[in-house]
Amino acid sequence: MMVPLVLLVLGALAAATAPRLLSRADWPEREPVLALCVWQCVVAAVLLCCVLAMALTASAAWAAVRGNVFAFAPRGVVEAYGLPGYGRWSGTVAVGLALGGAWTVAMLTREIRGARSRRRQRRIELRARAPRLPGEMVPAGERLVVLEDVRSDAWWLSGAQPQLVITTAALRRLRGRSLDAVLAHEQGHARARHDVLLHCAGALAGGFPQVPVFAAFRDQVHHLVELAADDTASRRFGRLATALALVELNEGRAVFGPGPAPFGALPGRVNRLLDPGPRLTVGRRLRVTAFALLAPAVPLVIAFGPGLHALT
Structure with a gap:
C-alpha cells in the first residue's frame, strides 16, 4: 500500500503547509492572477492525491474496480503495483475517500x-424595481440595467443572461474615466468567470472546514x-x-473612516492602486x-x- 500511502501523506502535507507558505509570501497582492x-x-x-489514492485502494479491494481501472494495462503493470499486498484496510480507505468525494459533489451542487x-x-x-414600460422594446442581448437608488453601487449579475447593474446614484457620483473604471472592473469579473471560482472555493470550504487549504483558498480567492x-x-x-472610482463608489459606507468597517479591504485596495509595489520579473513569474x-x-x-517503470 506504498503508493496510496505516499499520495495521502503528500496531500495532507500540501493541505497543511501550502496556506502557511503562501501567507508568508510578499508577492500575491502584486500578482493576483x-x-x-x-x-x-x-x-x-490535494484533490488529485485523494482521487488517485481512492482508485488504487479500490482496485486492491475489489476485482471489478481493478478490471476497469487497469482495463488497458498489460499484466506487468498491474503486478508492479502489488495490489494484493495492500491488505484488508484498502477497502475501508477507498470507501472513506469515496464518501469524501461524494460529499464534495454534494457541497458543490448545494453551492x-x-x-x-x-x-x-x-x-x-430587479424586474420589480426596474419594470419595462408598456410597449418598450428590449434590445437583444441587453447587458446594462440602470437602477433607481440613492446608494452608489454597481455589480455584475451572472447567469444565462448576464447583466451589469448600476444605480442612478453611482451615475451621478461617477464621471468620465472613474465610471469607465467601475464598468471595466465588473466586466473583468465576468470575463475571468470569477463567480465559478468563488463557488468552487465556497463548496470545498463549506464541505471540509477543518482542512486548512480549503478555508484559506476561499478567503484568499475573495480577496x-x-x-x-x-x-x-x-x-x-x-x-x-480606478482608485478614485473605488473611493467615490464607497465613501458613503463609512469605509474610510475610523473604526472597523464591513468593507475593510477597500482602503488597502486603494493604497495598492495609488502606491503599487514592483511586479515580479518575467523570470520569477515563469519560475512561480x-x-x-x-x-x-x-x-x-x-x-x-x-506502471511506467514496468513498461520500460
Whole structure:
C-alpha cells in the first residue's frame, strides 16, 4: 500500500503547509492572477492525491474496480503495483475517500443551487424595481440595467443572461474615466468567470472546514479576484481613475473612516492602486508558474510511476 500511502501523506502535507507558505509570501497582492493560479494548482494537487489514492485502494479491494481501472494495462503493470499486498484496510480507505468525494459533489451542487436561487431572487427584485414600460422594446442581448437608488453601487449579475447593474446614484457620483473604471472592473469579473471560482472555493470550504487549504483558498480567492479586477480596470483607464472610482463608489459606507468597517479591504485596495509595489520579473513569474504546475504533476508521477517503470 506504498503508493496510496505516499499520495495521502503528500496531500495532507500540501493541505497543511501550502496556506502557511503562501501567507508568508510578499508577492500575491502584486500578482493576483498568478496567485490565483498557484492556489488552484495546490487545491488540484490535494484533490488529485485523494482521487488517485481512492482508485488504487479500490482496485486492491475489489476485482471489478481493478478490471476497469487497469482495463488497458498489460499484466506487468498491474503486478508492479502489488495490489494484493495492500491488505484488508484498502477497502475501508477507498470507501472513506469515496464518501469524501461524494460529499464534495454534494457541497458543490448545494453551492450551485444556492447561487442560482440567489440570482433568481435578485432578478425578480430587479424586474420589480426596474419594470419595462408598456410597449418598450428590449434590445437583444441587453447587458446594462440602470437602477433607481440613492446608494452608489454597481455589480455584475451572472447567469444565462448576464447583466451589469448600476444605480442612478453611482451615475451621478461617477464621471468620465472613474465610471469607465467601475464598468471595466465588473466586466473583468465576468470575463475571468470569477463567480465559478468563488463557488468552487465556497463548496470545498463549506464541505471540509477543518482542512486548512480549503478555508484559506476561499478567503484568499475573495480577496484576489477583487485585486485582479482592479488591475483589469487600471490597465485600461489608469490606477488613479480606478482608485478614485473605488473611493467615490464607497465613501458613503463609512469605509474610510475610523473604526472597523464591513468593507475593510477597500482602503488597502486603494493604497495598492495609488502606491503599487514592483511586479515580479518575467523570470520569477515563469519560475512561480512552473512550480505551481508542478504541484498537480507530482501526484500523477507518483501514481503512474510504478506502471511506467514496468513498461520500460
